[in-house]
Structure formats: C-alpha cells, structure tokens
Amino acid sequence: MAKIVTPFGPQHPVLPEPLQLNITYEDEKVVSVAPAIGYIHRGLEKAGELNDFPQNVFLVERVCGICSFMHGMTYCEAIEDIMGVEIPPRAKYLRVFYSELSRIHSHLLWLGLLADAFGFESLFMKYWAIRERIVDLMEMTGGHRIILSASCIGGVRRDLTDEQISIIEKTLLEVKNELDHVTPVILKDYTVKKRTVGIGVLSKEEALTLGAVGPVLRASGVAQDLRQTGYEAYGELGFEPIVETDGDSYARAVVRAREVYQAIELALEALHHLPEGEAQVKVKGNPNGETIQRVEQPRGEVLWYVKGNGTKNLVRMRVRTPTYAHIPALLKMLPGCEMADVPVVTLSIDPCISCTER
C-alpha cells in the first residue's frame, strides 16, 4: 500500500488553535508525523523588551488565555526575585487560590474538549456547563472571565472579602457535587474507554527522555510535580502528586479528572488558611540581574527567564512552556495509531499552541 501524506490542521474542527501535523499514513495507520508550527507566533518575547517591566504583566498574561494567571504570576515572581521583594503571606495564599482556580478551569475545559474529540458531545456540554461556575468565580474575584489580571509585582492586586470567600466556598462545594455525577463517565464509561485505553502510549522511560512535564509525565508513572518544591504557599499546604502508570490517553484523562478534585481541595484549603494583613507591597526601583522561575501550570512546568539591567526595560525575557516540551512526546505517541485516533491523541497532551509559539 502506498503512503499518503495528509495535513492535520492548521484549521481543524478539533483544535481551537492552528497546529499543523503533516501525517504519513499507510492504509489507516500513522507511520510518521512532521509538525509545522509558527501559525501563532507573535514575537511576544521581543515585545517584552520594548515595554516597561510593569506593563509586561499585562502582556505576559496574554501568552495564553487559559493559564493567563500562571504566566503573570511567574513573571511577577521572577521580577520580585531579582529585586529582592518579599511578598506578604496573604498574597502567597491568594496566589495559590488563583492558581488552583485556573487549574480547575483549564482541566474542566480540557476534559470537555477531549469528550468532543471522540464525539461525546453531551459530556462536552456538561463539562463546559460546570466550568461556567468557575468562570463566574473568576469574574467575581479577578474581574474577568478568562484573563485573570490578579497578580502584580509585589503581591496580588485583587484581595478577597469575607463575603466573596463564603460564596467561593459554597460554589466550589457545589461544583464538586456536580463533578461527582460527571467524572464517573470519564472513568468508567465503555465508549470513553474504547476510544482512549491503550491509545497513544508513552512509557515512563520515553516520557523522561523526551522531557515530558506535568500531567503527561504523571500519567506515565513519574511522581513529579513542581508544586512539591513548595513555591508560594504550597509548602505549607498538604499536597501529593497524582500518578497513573499506564501512560495512555486514558491515564492522562484520569490524572486530569482527579487533579480537578485535588485543585478544589487545595483552593479551599488556601482560603481556609488565608492569613490576615496586606495583599500587596509597594515596589520601587528597576530590576537589575537575572533569574529563572518555574511554576506548575495546568499543563505542566513553565520556565521563565528574565534579565534586567537597572532600567525600566528588560534586556531579555524568555519562556519555555509545557506544550513545547510535549511536542516531541506527541511525535512518539502518534505513529502506530489509527487515523481516527489522531485527534484524541493530539488532544491528550492538552496542546496550547499560543503558549508554545508565543
């Protein structure tokens, strides 16, 4: 049988974003994959050198709309690290809360998209309906549905009132109840298992060699989560990484489905232990020096490098995002699978192309 090359993307109904994979098929089996990226490259790192460093907070929040708070937070952490600013304890807990809120939102969004990828549309609708509750919380606390502009250099811009905290606790518990009805479908349903079990397998060794991070790595049996390093207030909150050992699309879905519960617990715990006091300190001067900051995003580890020379403009800003690390892993997962499984396997790494290409 002759080999056929078919483009997957840039415009494809499964992907909200343009990623192009030139896939070689033999019969209906994938033989090899060649990615072509650059459809969302904006040149954000250069723009970060042209803007003032406080303005950059708003720019880096738009690296990616889904994990916007995490990018903003990591950038702020980096600048605070260079300038030697110690943020108040309340800000640390608030940052944990906002991070976990972003993680719940991102994982619910992804679980919905996965359901859509294998044609389970009612599950997609269900997950997105639950997600709207979280988005409402984000609007109430951060001021926007998607772009949570809560972090600023020196702490957190949006403090929570007692009334807000009681609404958040109530809503999160309701969300947990609603999830109890939906999550068994992902975990036990025959059709879901049929489309995901044993598909797109990534072994533990391959995951480590190819530099996979986050849920993809944890689904392959490596208990590695950057939150273990205890940045912000994670060191003070009880926390165990969630691990699955199969390394297939199903394991990745299960890791994320379980992480939603964990994120709800962590968010509630952060609110429970919220210290009194200011949420922000005034920061004066310009950054002089360089640093690297790492944070666990919903998709995995993100690495920020920031270098300043004592002026208001930065010399260099660099970001390595989790999806960038997952593309080699994706190229390993795809060969050998059926044509119909390509969307599911591609989605199972939770691709965020606007992060990857910046």
Place this chain on the structure above:
Amino acid sequence: MGIIQKSQLKSPWVLHYDCSSCNGCDIEILASLTPVYDIERFGIINTGNPKHADVLLVTGGVNRRNARVLKNLYNQMPEPKVVVAVGSCACTGGVFYNCYNILGGVDKVIPVDVYVPGCAARPEAIIDGVVLGLQKLKEKTQMKSEEVAK
C-alpha cells in the same frame, strides 16, 4: 429571496479560525456554543468546513504565516458571507500591537463586517456581533438578488 437565502439568515453556520490570538477569545467562542450562552437558539452551528460556512469568526491579530491560511479560508466560503473580528487583537492588534510578527488587525488581510472589541471578548458580545453580522448578511443577500434580477 429564495428559500436558501431565507434559511441562511435563520440558521447561519459559523466557521472559527484563530489567527495568532492568545486563546482567550477562542474559548469564549466555544463557551458561547455551550449551555449557558447556547448560540444554537439563534440557529447558529459551529462548522469545521469553510464551504458550509456563512459567518467567519476570526480572533487574533494575524501573523505573516497565518495570513495566507486566512485568505484561503475566506476565499473558500460561498457568497454572501460575513466576517466578524472577535477581540481587540482582531480589531487593531491589541496588546500585541508592537510585536514584530503581527500585521495588526484582520482588516489588513480580508474585509471585516463587524468588529467585536474586548480582551477577551465576552460571549454576550460575540453573540451580539454575530447577530449584527446577520443584518449585514441580509443586506448582502438582497444586493445580490437585485443584481441577479437586473
């Protein structure tokens, strides 16, 4: 207007394409398809095929690599068609105005009918933009049928 033109206004199909946006507007477009906002009550369905689409929703400021794809999609859509630029980036380039790879707005590449501002644009605004676009679609359909009558 014939039956096809009438039904096109009652049930327009949208095509969504991300031209280097940050994802925010894209998930808001998807959110407007899901239960809380439910754009389907206006008969609007999301399609992946440009040849079936009446309304093109574009997000992001269009970069050099994407411009060709966007033109391609636009040319494949049948007339009459409406283009809705969703989000500040799609309108003007937005926060990415000084990025070297951003052309600055969808209207630099293809003609735009409706601009929906906001970063990210809210689902209500997107739905409003599409409904506004339908009025444009009606005008275009009438103009076309008048041309045919001549």
